[in-house]
Amino acid sequence: MRKRVVITGLGITAPNGVGIPAFTHSIKNGVSGIRHDAQLEELQFSCQIAGQPDISDELKSEYFTELELRGFNSTGILYGVIAGIEAWKNAGLSIENNEDPDWDSGTIFGSGTSGIDKFRESIYKIDELQVRRLGSTVVAQTMNSGVSAYLGGKLGLGNQVTTNSSACATGTEAILMAYDRIQSGQAKRILAGSTGDSGPYIWGGFDALRVCSSKYNDNPEQGSRPMSASAAGFVPGSGAGALVIEDLESAIERGATIYAEILGGNVNSGGQRGNGSMTAPNSTAVQQCITNALINSEISANEIDAINGHLTATTKDSLEIENWTKALGRSRNDFPYINSLKSMTGHCLSAAGSIESIAAILQLHEGFIFGNINCDDLHPEITALIDPLKVPQKTIYIQPNIIAKASFGFGDVNACIIFKKFQK
Amino acid sequence: MKKEELIAQLKVIIKPYTTNTEAFDNLTEDTDFINDLSINSANLVDIVLDIEETFNIIIEDTDMQRMLDVKTAVEIIETKLSEK
Numbered sequence: 046m047r048k049r050v051v052i053t054g055l056g057i058t059a060p061n062g063v064g065i066p067a068f069t070h071s072i073k074n075g076v077s078g079i080r081h082d083a084q085l086e087e088l089q090f091s092c093q094i095a096g097q098p099d100i101s102d103e104l105k106s107e108y109f110t111e112l113e114l115r116g117f118n119s120t121g122i123l124y125g126v127i128a129g130i131e132a133w134k135n136a137g138l139s140i141e142n143n144e145d146p147d148w149d150s151g152t153i154f155g156s157g158t159s160g161i162d163k164f165r166e167s168i169y170k171i172d173e174l175q176v177r178r179l180g181s182t183v184v185a186q187t188m189n190s191g192v193s194a195y196l197g198g199k200l201g202l203g204n205q206v207t208t209n210s211s212a213c214a215t216g217t218e219a220i221l222m223a224y225d226r227i228q229s230g231q232a233k234r235i236l237a238g239s240t241g242d243s244g245p246y247i248w249g250g251f252d253a254l255r256v257c258s259s260k261y262n263d264n265p266e267q268g269s270r271p272m273s274a275s276a277a278g279f280v281p282g283s284g285a286g287a288l289v290i291e292d293l294e295s296a297i298e299r300g301a302t303i304y305a306e307i308l309g310g311n312v313n314s315g316g317q318r319g320n321g322s323m324t325a326p327n328s329t330a331v332q333q334c335i336t337n338a339l340i341n342s343e344i345s346a347n348e349i350d351a352i353n354g355h356l357t358a359t360t361k362d363s364l365e366i367e368n369w370t371k372a373l374g375r376s377r378n379d380f381p382y383i384n385s386l387k388s389m390t391g392h393c394l395s396a397a398g399s400i401e402s403i404a405a406i407l408q409l410h411e412g413f414i415f416g417n418i419n420c421d422d423l424h425p426e427i428t429a430l431i432d433p434l435k436v437p438q439k440t441i442y443i444q445p446n447i448i449a450k451a452s453f454g455f456g457d458v459n460a461c462i463i464f465k466k467f468q469k
Numbered sequence: 470m471k472k473e474e475l476i477a478q479l480k481v482i483i484k485p486y487t488t489n490t491e492a493f494d495n496l497t498e499d500t501d502f503i504n505d506l507s508i509n510s511a512n513l514v515d516i517v518l519d520i521e522e523t524f525n526i527i528i529e530d531t532d533m534q535r536m537l538d539v540k541t542a543v544e545i546i547e548t549k550l551s552e553k
């Protein structure tokens with residue numbers, strides 16, 4: 046029999062909430078974390094609004110030593126470490142300082158890039174012939190696995206310590222990789238999650254693609270509009286989400302709080318064939334990813350109570366809904382509830398999958414479906430497919446039992462997880 | 470510059486990198502950076518940069534490689550200062 050895998054700890058640094066209590070309050074009450082960004086305006090971006098977690102110097106010094114903060118310039122590692130340690134403590138796990146590491150625990154913490162601001166700083170120094178003056182931490186801050194390396198050291202992890210990367214599917218994929226490793230008995234617990242740097246040097250490429258929201262620079266909180274008829278591109282975001290994924294036996298033995306169970310999931314790729322490309326998803330692959338996730342989880346499509354979509358607020362939102370209707374064989378008023386956290390956080394890119402999964406898990410644990418903001422004018426292509434009531438505008442307090450979470454990324458990659466309210 | 474003065478300045482530079490406060494408080498010329506002060510070897514690079522900045526000198530890589538204790542560090546700094 047397969048090992049059952051559960052979630053026992055959560056931690057988050059999101060644009061609309063740092064720490065689980067603040068984030069939970071924000072998503073229940075439709076609080077947006079999108080702000081005007083002076084740097085983006087100065088650099089003449091078409092989109093001058095963004096989502097960044099608000100981290101005070103005081104909070105920084107709770108998680109990093111004075112020495113670590115010397116020359117530290119990596120927002121991705123900052124967000125990931127704060128979220129990761131919050132999740133670890135939230136799971137009731139302690140930070141030991143023994144001679145041996147904790148062989149049973151590891152981390153799979155994804156990232157798109159690392160320390161892009163540190164990289165920029167270093168490139169300037171190198172070009173000024175100052176390579177010998179870079180200091181000792183450039184590698185640790187700019188290697189893609191920087192975030193998992195920092196976490197592994199702070200927590201003394203002795204199992205697998207790695208960073209995965211699959212564009213905007215990174216966070217969702219990390220959770221599934223942790224699930225696989227625990228299910229196969231190779232680890233008792235994995236700190237899974239993902240992080241994403243903030244700033245113009247990470248977001249510039251998207252602005253250049255003209256896929257970002259540029260019409261709401263004066264009304265930032267209205268700028269991220271998934272599923273809306275007036276959606277005109279995504280708002281760039283950043284942050285990190287972290288989850289302690291654990292073997293059920295170990296969780297019970299420790300008497301840990303169990304937030305939800307992972308029933309299963311699937312990752313695949315459309316191979317950039319059919320209507321898929323580097324930047325667009327192959328619909329057949331998306332549908333197959335969802336269908337395979339159901340099969341892997343041994344549930345039927347009718348058991349899904351809610352969907353936490355990818356839904357970025359580009360023209361692809363309607364196509365995503367269509368793919369869900371086809372994969373589940375459900376439409377109109379038979380369609381599950383659906384929401385997109387991006388309306389409040391923007392698109393947190395490599396961090397999106399983990400931050401949004403946490404929102405989905407909180408819904409199962411506390412019994413609600415958070416309301417979408419900025420889509421009171423639902424896109425007509427969406428209302429042609431599903432009942433508008435399935436896209437709640439305000440938080441509804443019901444007890445969902447099973448939620449499907451999907452993320453899709455550049456490179457035509459897909460990931461879908463099925464979360465279930467935990468029952469013994 | 471007197472040797473005591475130089476060591477005092479060196480102590481200010483070293484302080485943030487050491488995790489062994491007892492050894493730091495009892496620092497002498499014979500104190501070893503890695504074995505006594507538990508300084509991460511990668512941080513020796515940062516200590517050299519800080520020394521260069523404080524004393525306005527340049528330390529060659531060959532000198533840096535043997536700069537593993539207080540005595541050698543003092544010698545190298547004194548030599549560089551006298552060359553100025």
